[in-house]
Amino acid sequence: MPIACLTDARRDEALGELAGWALCREGHGIERELRFADFNAAFGFMTRVALHAEKHDHHPEWFNVYNRVCIVLTTHEAGGLSERDVEMARFIDAIA
Amino acid sequence: MPIACLTDARRDEALGELAGWALCREGHGIERELRFADFNAAFGFMTRVALHAEKHDHHPEWFNVYNRVCIVLTTHEAGGLSERDVEMARFIDAIA
Numbered sequence: 001m002p003i004a005c006l007t008d009a010r011r012d013e014a015l016g017e018l019a020g021w022a023l024c025r026e027g028h029g030i031e032r033e034l035r036f037a038d039f040n041a042a043f044g045f046m047t048r049v050a051l052h053a054e055k056h057d058h059h060p061e062w063f064n065v066y067n068r069v070c071i072v073l074t075t076h077e078a079g080g081l082s083e084r085d086v087e088m089a090r091f092i093d094a095i096a
Numbered sequence: 097m098p099i100a101c102l103t104d105a106r107r108d109e110a111l112g113e114l115a116g117w118a119l120c121r122e123g124h125g126i127e128r129e130l131r132f133a134d135f136n137a138a139f140g141f142m143t144r145v146a147l148h149a150e151k152h153d154h155h156p157e158w159f160n161v162y163n164r165v166c167i168v169l170t171t172h173e174a175g176g177l178s179e180r181d182v183e184m185a186r187f188i189d190a191i192a
Contacts, residue, residue, distance in 0.1 A: 039155050043146045050139045059135050061161040 003078040006086075014086045021089055029074035030085060034096050036067045045069065045096065052091050058084040099174040102182075110182045117185055125170035126181060130192050132163045141165065141192065148187050154180040 006014065015021060015030070024031040036042040042064060049071075053059045061072040073089055075082035102110065111117060111126070120127040132138040138160060145167075149155045157168040169185055171178035 039146075039150060043143075043150075047139075047143065050135075054135060054139075059162050061159075063157075063159045065157040066155050 003075055003082045003084065005075075005078045005080040005082060011081055014081075014089075018086070018089045018093065020093070024072060025074065028080040029072050030081065030089060031070065031072045032089070032092070033068065033070045034092075036069070039066050042067050042069050048095050049088075049092060053088070056084070056087070058088055060088065099171055099178045099180065101171075101174045101176040101178060107177055110177075110185075114182070114185050114189065116189070120168060121170065124176040125168050126177065126185060127166065127168045128185070128188070129164065129166045130188075132165070135162050138163050138165050144191055145184075145188060149184070152180070152183070154184055156184065 011027075015023065018030070021030045021032045023029070034042075034045070036045060046062070046064060046069060049060060049062075058075070061074070063070040071092065073085040074080065075084050107123070111119065114126070117126045117128045119125070130138075130141070132141060142158070142160060142165060145156060145158075154171070157170070159166045167188065169181040170176065171180050
C-alpha cells in the first residue's frame with residue numbers, strides 16, 4: 001500500500017503540536033534547526049536519530065556544521081508529508 | 097599561533113593528490129560528494145569521520161540524505177584552506 005500524504009487539516013493539526021518545526025518545500029516538507037553545546041553533543045544527537053531512522057526505515061535530510069544541525073523531513077514515496085514525518089519529528093523533539 | 101592558509105602553490109599541489117575533491121567557496125574550501133550502498137553505510141562512514149574530526153578538533157560541514165554525503169572542508173580560523181583540510185580529506189579518501 002502506498003504511503004498516504006497528510007490531508008491539509010491533519011498537517012495543520014500536526015504542526016500545531018510540533019513546536020520549532022516549519023513547513024518548507026512548498027508544503028512538502030518540514031524543517032527544524034537545532035543548536036547544541038558542541039560537535040560532540042550535535043553528533044551524539046544525530047547518532048540517536050540515525051538509529052531511529054534506520055529502525056523505522058525513514059531517513060532525514062540533514063546538514064551539520066559543528067554544533068548546528070538543520071533537518072528536513074519529507075516522505076519521498078508519498079510525494080510530501082506523511083505520518084512518518086510526524087512520528088520522526090516527535091522523536092527528535094523528545095530527545096533534542 | 098594562528099593557523100596558516102595554504103599558499104596557492106601548496107593548494108594546487110594538494111588538490112593534485114586529492115582525487116574527487118574540487119575547490120569551492122571561491123577557493124576557500126574543498127568539496128566532495130560520496131555515495132554509499134545505503135544509509136547504514138553512509139552513516140557508518142560519517143561516524144568514522146566524526147570520531148576523527150573530534151580527535152583532531154577539525155570538523156566538516158556536511159549534508160546527508162540516505163546514501164549520499166556531501167562534504168565541505170574549510171578552516172574558519174584561517175579564513176580558507178589549511179593543512180588541516182588536506183589531512184582530513186586524505187583521511188576521508190582512505191576510508192571512503
